[in-house]
Amino acid sequence: MRTEDNLPDSNGHFGIYGGRFVSETLMAPILELDRAYSELREDAAFQAELADELRDYVGRPTPIYEAKRLSRETGGARIFLKREDLTHTGAHKINNTIGQGLLARHMGKQRIIAETGAGQHGVATATVAARLGLECVIYMGAEDMRRQAMNVYRMRLLGAEVRAVEAGSRTLKDAMNEAMRDWVTNVADTFYVIGTVAGPHPYPLLVRDFQAVLGREARGQIQDKLCRLPDALVACVGGGSNAMGLFYPFLDDEQVAMVGVEAGGYGLATGHHAAPLTGGTPGILHGSRSYLMQDDHGQILATHSISAGLDYPGVGPEHSHLKDLGRVAYETVDDDEALAAFKQLTATEGILPALESSHAVAAGMRLARTLDPEQAVLVNLSGRGDKDIHTVAETEELS
Amino acid sequence: MNRIDTTFARLRREGRKGLVTFLTAGDPVPEQTVPLLHTLVASGVDVLELGVPFTDPLADGPVIQRASERALAHDVSLEDVLEMVRAFRADDPHTPVVLMGYANPVERMGPAPFAERAAEVGVDGLLTVDMPPEEAAEWTRPLPGAGVAPIMLVAPTTAEERLAKTVELAEGFIYYVSMTGVTGGGGLDVASVQEHVEPIRARTDLPVAVGFGVRDADSAAAVAEAADAVVVGSALIRTVEAHVEHADAGALREALAAQVADLRRGVDRHQTASN
Numbered sequence: 154m155r156t157e158d159n160l161p162d163s164n165g166h167f168g169i170y171g172g173r174f175v176s177e178t179l180m181a182p183i184l185e186l187d188r189a190y191s192e193l194r195e196d197a198a199f200q201a202e203l204a205d206e207l208r209d210y211v212g213r214p215t216p217i218y219e220a221k222r223l224s225r226e227t228g229g230a231r232i233f234l235k236r237e238d239l240t241h242t243g244a245h246k247i248n249n250t251i252g253q254g255l256l257a258r259h260m261g262k263q264r265i266i267a268e269t270g271a272g273q274h275g276v277a278t279a280t281v282a283a284r285l286g287l288e289c290v291i292y293m294g295a296e297d298m299r300r301q302a303m304n305v306y307r308m309r310l311l312g313a314e315v316r317a318v319e320a321g322s323r324t325l326k327d328a329m330n331e332a333m334r335d336w337v338t339n340v341a342d343t344f345y346v347i348g349t350v351a352g353p354h355p356y357p358l359l360v361r362d363f364q365a366v367l368g369r370e371a372r373g374q375i376q377d378k379l380c381r382l383p384d385a386l387v388a389c390v391g392g393g394s395n396a397m398g399l400f401y402p403f404l405d406d407e408q409v410a411m412v413g414v415e416a417g418g419y420g421l422a423t424g425h426h427a428a429p430l431t432g433g434t435p436g437i438l439h440g441s442r443s444y445l446m447q448d449d450h451g452q453i454l455a456t457h458s459i460s461a462g463l464d465y466p467g468v469g470p471e472h473s474h475l476k477d478l479g480r481v482a483y484e485t486v487d488d489d490e491a492l493a494a495f496k497q498l499t500a501t502e503g504i505l506p507a508l509e510s511s512h513a514v515a516a517g518m519r520l521a522r523t524l525d526p527e528q529a530v531l532v533n534l535s536g537r538g539d540k541d542i543h544t545v546a547e548t549e550e551l552s
Numbered sequence: 553m554n555r556i557d558t559t560f561a562r563l564r565r566e567g568r569k570g571l572v573t574f575l576t577a578g579d580p581v582p583e584q585t586v587p588l589l590h591t592l593v594a595s596g597v598d599v600l601e602l603g604v605p606f607t608d609p610l611a612d613g614p615v616i617q618r619a620s621e622r623a624l625a626h627d628v629s630l631e632d633v634l635e636m637v638r639a640f641r642a643d644d645p646h647t648p649v650v651l652m653g654y655a656n657p658v659e660r661m662g663p664a665p666f667a668e669r670a671a672e673v674g675v676d677g678l679l680t681v682d683m684p685p686e687e688a689a690e691w692t693r694p695l696p697g698a699g700v701a702p703i704m705l706v707a708p709t710t711a712e713e714r715l716a717k718t719v720e721l722a723e724g725f726i727y728y729v730s731m732t733g734v735t736g737g738g739g740l741d742v743a744s745v746q747e748h749v750e751p752i753r754a755r756t757d758l759p760v761a762v763g764f765g766v767r768d769a770d771s772a773a774a775v776a777e778a779a780d781a782v783v784v785g786s787a788l789i790r791t792v793e794a795h796v797e798h799a800d801a802g803a804l805r806e807a808l809a810a811q812v813a814d815l816r817r818g819v820d821r822h823q824t825a826s827n
Contacts, residue, residue: 164686164687172686172687173684173686173687174655174682174683174684174687175682175684176610176611176681176682176684176705176707176729177684177705177706177707177709177710177729178611178707178708178709178729178732178733180684180686180707180709180710180714181707181709181710181711182709184711320614320617321607321608326608330608330609330610333610334610334611334613334734337610337611337732337733337734338732338733338734338737339732340709340732341732436656436659436660437654437655437656437659437682438608438656439608439610440682442659445656447656447660449660450629450630450631450657450660451606451630451656451657451658451659451660451661452606452607452624452629452656452657453607453608453656
């Protein structure tokens with residue numbers, strides 16, 4: 154049996170990472186969710202319902218596209234893009250929210266809450282709430298609401314209440330704190346839709362399961378194109394859900410290299426970044442043990458990334474495990490390099506990548522340059538960049 | 553014998569209920585913490601809970617979060633908190649001190665080094681909000697060996713089978729969280745507290761302290777009916793917060809002393825009533 158098939162264990166541990174580090178009040182809903190998901194995970198009717206939603210509502214499968222002009226400009230290996238930007242709502246986040254939305258309905262929860270950074274997860278959650286007729290509250294850092302005003306408007310149109318979080322750094326981490334507080338206060342009727350492979354068990358497991366659809370598709374599609382597996386996979390890592398979804402079905406293919414790309418912000422050396430795997434240490438935050446950006450006293454550090462979706466001091470526990478195993482290489486791309494990749498992909502292929510995904514595109518180009526033309530790099534284009542046009546335009550004015 | 557056990561044994565002998573108060577270490581400024589702790593004891597507090605400030609206090613409401621932020625503005629670390637306890641101990645060898653906070657600062661120091669240092673400076677217990685019994689077994693193991701009691705939480709949502717695990721790990725006292733929600737919330741339901749404390753008592757002889765939602769003498773008196781001790785946190789921090797801008801240490805001490813004396817009268821109503 155494959156090593157990864159056994160993980161996480163029944164308490165949600167990936168080696169020393171993961172687990173359930175939450176207040177006592179939250180243990181009951183977490184265990185209830187664990188029981189419900191354990192049943193539905195094996196339930197053919199639920200899986201068929203999910204598959205229908207993914208096909209007819211989300212728009213799966215998404216294509217794999219060979220970015221020939223970008224590959225030519227870059228030099229080196231062929232670059233392929235997994236087009237999660239073409240899903241309904243424009244990002245991979247919907248794969249997970251549709252799954253958790255169905256789960257909430259099966260559990261009889263009428264109210265769903267979520268946190269969001271760039272707004273992709275918030276929009277995807279609000280969309281599913283509208284689709285399933287559930288009450289929806291989205292927590293968002295006040296700073297992120299400023300950066301992502303259009304997505305705030307979208308969520309409100311979808312019928313969600315967007316609550317501004319003024320505490321702390323007013324970004325994703327603080328929104329997650331507030332969502333957990335809401336959950337602990339309303340445990341009886343509320344389902345917390347976590348947007349990434351982080352949080353207490355079973356979230357890292359179930360979000361991985363819901364996102365692995367993109368990796369399974371990609372595995373088949375790229376084999377159809379190449380008659381073999383790709384040489385490398387590249388995906389951005391904030392919390393790490395799109396990367397986990399892509400990597401998971403390839404973990405035992407030893408010939409496939411994997412690169413997780415964290416937000417280097419102003420540069421790793423400046424300390425102003427959002428790269429816990431590259432520049433952090435293990436600790437406990439938001440319900441699990443994982444790599445964190447923290448100081449010597451265990452206080453969580455402020456992060457910076459041009460991409461609100463990557464601006465998070467923690468990361469999913471399975472990534473921490475994969476880093477320690479050496480199975481995935483984690484590296485960083487800074488703000489400037491991500492912006493350059495955004496512009497280059499837009500200009501050469503007519504595809505606007507989300508700023509999150511631009512980090513992966515930049516790292517994919519970097520890697521391609523070191524490889525031969527017959528080699529292939531598969532980059533997960535986790536979302537579309539329409540939401541980030543304002544941010545990109547702002548940096549133009551400054552330069 | 554641990555100071556917590558001694559204190560609860562004394563209270564039991566006297567037929568009284570305990571008053572436990574929470575302050576965040578370093579709030580409003582680090583220099584005031586030790587004098588404030590002495591003020592609390594002089595005004596009738598039996599057990600001191602001292603909050604270790606943390607950047608992301610998820611289980612707390614905005615009042616305690618702001619207290620953490622004020623302390624962190626002065627860079628108050630877990631090591632600083634331990635030194636505050638050492639300083640407090642120099643003048644008070646008897647009153648139990650329980651550190652309360654989140655797992656990560658202790659994780660960063662390492663549970664074993666923490667236990668050793670905590671015992672050395674005179675800490676009597678550790679309550680970690682985000683450390684349920686499933687994860688705590690390994691983590692809290694060094695504590696009892698060093699003489700530091702692992703204080704465990706029970707919530708209204710805690711299922712019967714998990715209660716067994718919790719009381720197995722716990723020492724000192726059981727902290728019963730009187731409501732679902734964060735600290736400083738409203739909606740205390742005394743009947744519900746009574747109902748939930750019973751199964752705890754059926755499983756352990758440890759005293760049960762009840763917190764969340766106690767804000768004045770009346771609510772303290774009501775909770776004291778069901779509990780061995782009443783915990784008050786956010787209500788005191790509101791008083792601290794009201795004095796932040798004036799930075800008048802004397803006025804803050806006086807205000808806290810009056811508030812605690814009032815809470816004490818509330819808690820002691822139980823004794824008066826039963827005599």
